Amino acid sequence: MTFIEQLSAAWQKNNSLLCVGLDPDPAKFPAHLKGRDDKIFEFCAAIVDATADLVCSFKPQIAYFAARRAEDQLEALIAHIHEKHPGIPVILDSKRGDIGSTAEQYAVEAFERYKADAVTVNPYMGRDSVEPYLAYPDKGVILLCRTSNPGGSDLQFLETNGEKLYERVARLAAQEWNTSGQISLVVGATFPAEIARVRAIVGDIPLLVPGIGAQGGDIEATVNAGRTANATGLMINSSRAILYAGKDEGFAAAARKVALETRDAINQYR
Amino acid sequence: MTFIEQLSAAWQKNNSLLCVGLDPDPAKFPAHLKGRDDKIFEFCAAIVDATADLVCSFKPQIAYFAARRAEDQLEALIAHIHEKHPGIPVILDSKRGDIGSTAEQYAVEAFERYKADAVTVNPYMGRDSVEPYLAYPDKGVILLCRTSNPGGSDLQFLETNGEKLYERVARLAAQEWNTSGQISLVVGATFPAEIARVRAIVGDIPLLVPGIGAQGGDIEATVNAGRTANATGLMINSSRAILYAGKDEGFAAAARKVALETRDAINQYR
Numbered sequence: 001m002t003f004i005e006q007l008s009a010a011w012q013k014n015n016s017l018l019c020v021g022l023d024p025d026p027a028k029f030p031a032h033l034k035g036r037d038d039k040i041f042e043f044c045a046a047i048v049d050a051t052a053d054l055v056c057s058f059k060p061q062i063a064y065f066a067a068r069r070a071e072d073q074l075e076a077l078i079a080h081i082h083e084k085h086p087g088i089p090v091i092l093d094s095k096r097g098d099i100g101s102t103a104e105q106y107a108v109e110a111f112e113r114y115k116a117d118a119v120t121v122n123p124y125m126g127r128d129s130v131e132p133y134l135a136y137p138d139k140g141v142i143l144l145c146r147t148s149n150p151g152g153s154d155l156q157f158l159e160t161n162g163e164k165l166y167e168r169v170a171r172l173a174a175q176e177w178n179t180s181g182q183i184s185l186v187v188g189a190t191f192p193a194e195i196a197r198v199r200a201i202v203g204d205i206p207l208l209v210p211g212i213g214a215q216g217g218d219i220e221a222t223v224n225a226g227r228t229a230n231a232t233g234l235m236i237n238s239s240r241a242i243l244y245a246g247k248d249e250g251f252a253a254a255a256r257k258v259a260l261e262t263r264d265a266i267n268q269y270r
Numbered sequence: 271m272t273f274i275e276q277l278s279a280a281w282q283k284n285n286s287l288l289c290v291g292l293d294p295d296p297a298k299f300p301a302h303l304k305g306r307d308d309k310i311f312e313f314c315a316a317i318v319d320a321t322a323d324l325v326c327s328f329k330p331q332i333a334y335f336a337a338r339r340a341e342d343q344l345e346a347l348i349a350h351i352h353e354k355h356p357g358i359p360v361i362l363d364s365k366r367g368d369i370g371s372t373a374e375q376y377a378v379e380a381f382e383r384y385k386a387d388a389v390t391v392n393p394y395m396g397r398d399s400v401e402p403y404l405a406y407p408d409k410g411v412i413l414l415c416r417t418s419n420p421g422g423s424d425l426q427f428l429e430t431n432g433e434k435l436y437e438r439v440a441r442l443a444a445q446e447w448n449t450s451g452q453i454s455l456v457v458g459a460t461f462p463a464e465i466a467r468v469r470a471i472v473g474d475i476p477l478l479v480p481g482i483g484a485q486g487g488d489i490e491a492t493v494n495a496g497r498t499a500n501a502t503g504l505m506i507n508s509s510r511a512i513l514y515a516g517k518d519e520g521f522a523a524a525a526r527k528v529a530l531e532t533r534d535a536i537n538q539y540r
Contacts (some may be wrong), residue, residue: 019529023371028452042455061368061372063373063375063376063379064372064375066341066376066383067375067379067382067383068278069383086533093393093518095367095368096333097365098331098365099418100376100417102293102334105315105331105334105336105337107338108337109333109336112337113336122365122392122394123394123424124417124425125417125419125421126417126421126423126424126425126426127420128421129418130421147369147394147396148276148369149396149398149400150396150397151400152396153395154393154442155329155435155439156394156396158431158438159431160429160435161428168428172424172425235404256528
């Protein structure tokens with residue numbers, strides 16, 4: 001199955017547009033995990049097992065693993081998701097972006113080493129920096145378009161030929177680069193009007209929407225702006241608000257409770 | 271010493287603007303190395319030892335290590351450069367780019383784990399995606415501005431408020447973000463006129479210039495366009511043309527020969 005097929009199946013099966021972002025910061029882990037060598041894996045696997053029936057995807061953020069020399073735990077985590085929760089796609093959030101020959105190496109990293117189903121990619125270097133990922137026909141490529149951070153406007157909001165740069169990225173991605181149907185886009189929840197602009201440009205392409213939860217994006221406005229005609233089309237990401245909902249041995253149950261509330265809050269507006 | 275101070279010292283001591291890019295592809299290694307477990311380290315360390323007196327910096331490309339689960343060899347390689355060739359700065363070419371909290375993790379990866387002296391960063395997500403690297407006052411941050419690949423023009427050459435996007439990035443980086451003097455810029459050698467434009471915008475900020483050698487950029491035009499008043503200001507990168515100059519046990523000597531020729535070709539036009 002392709003990433004898009006897996007995602008569509010997970011939207012239906014779990015009745016969910018929620019993506020749980022796995023940004024494991026050991027400083028925030030419950031005390032009983034802190035002494036363990038494999039604590040990053042253990043923490044994330046517990047979150048995954050507690051929420052897998054409530055999500056359309058999981059999104060591990062590679063920086064949190066790389067900063068702690070924990071690539072082996074990231075490999076183990078993705079293998080765990082594939083084995084225990086087949087059908088839930090894994091998005092490797094690495095935001096890579098480089099010339100073609102180097103992008104080929106990053107595609108090997110994402111798809112052959114980590115066996116992710118999709119990867120986030122930065123569009124600044126243009127089409128040939130994206131194509132090596134598209135050479136894996138079952139995989140998804142999720143391009144940064146409009147990001148949810150304060151500096152996101154520094155470049156993305158610049159006017160160019162009558163449109164904003166992020167709109168140009170959406171147009172290029174959807175109308176020129178997406179010949180194989182593998183491309184999705186990142187559009188931050190802190191800008192619902194811009195989610196609507198991107199949706200108008202790209203048709204039914206899936207949108208990965210970070211920024212609800214800890215970053216403060218509004219769920220109702222996000223869903224209204226971004227859903228497709230069949231009330232899907234979105235992977236609405238929440239990371240910290242779910243991961244760190246509880247601080248003790250009940251952290252996974254606390255995460256499940258927030259994930260359930262978030263899924264249902266999203267569904268209320270579909 | 272800061273990255274900029276190390277770089278300035280290496281420009282003088284080795285009379286060189288050459289940066290050797292370490293993009294180790296085991297398929298291109300000499301046969302006698304291919305069976306070794308640590309072949310990536312051994313290959314790169316041999317190149318480093320054969321060229322260290324001819325360069326102003328080394329630039330390992332992390333994708334080539336990550337694709338082969340060889341982060342440990344990258345750590346060992348950078349430690350080897352620091353130990354055997356003190357004073358030659360190491361640029362980790364990882365082109366990271368993410369929101370502040372994640373960029374903090376990537377900064378830990380680059381500067382605390384790998385102990386790089388500088389890191390390449392993608393500007394698409396704006397100022398707060400760059401600031402966490404600047405929190406390390408001795409380190410350099412090298413922002414993508416104008417890249418040497420065919421798709422580089424897709425976004426970077428768009429007109430915005432009377433200038434190209436890459437010019438806007440140069441202006442933002444040099445005039446707004448570079449309050450601490452830690453920022454350099456990447457400008458590809460395949461566009462000498464654009465190197466000159468960037469130089470005019472940014473003053474004496476160092477430019478990392480990929481694209482000579484295998485990518486075909488012209489050395490004379492690059493030096494003329496990019497040098498500063500004291501005939502430095504450039505890190506002119508060559509990777510494949512040096513790394514794979516020889517195919518057998520003499521590969522390091524062959525690499526040295528091409529590195530020497532390249533350094534001297536650059537110096538001819540300073």
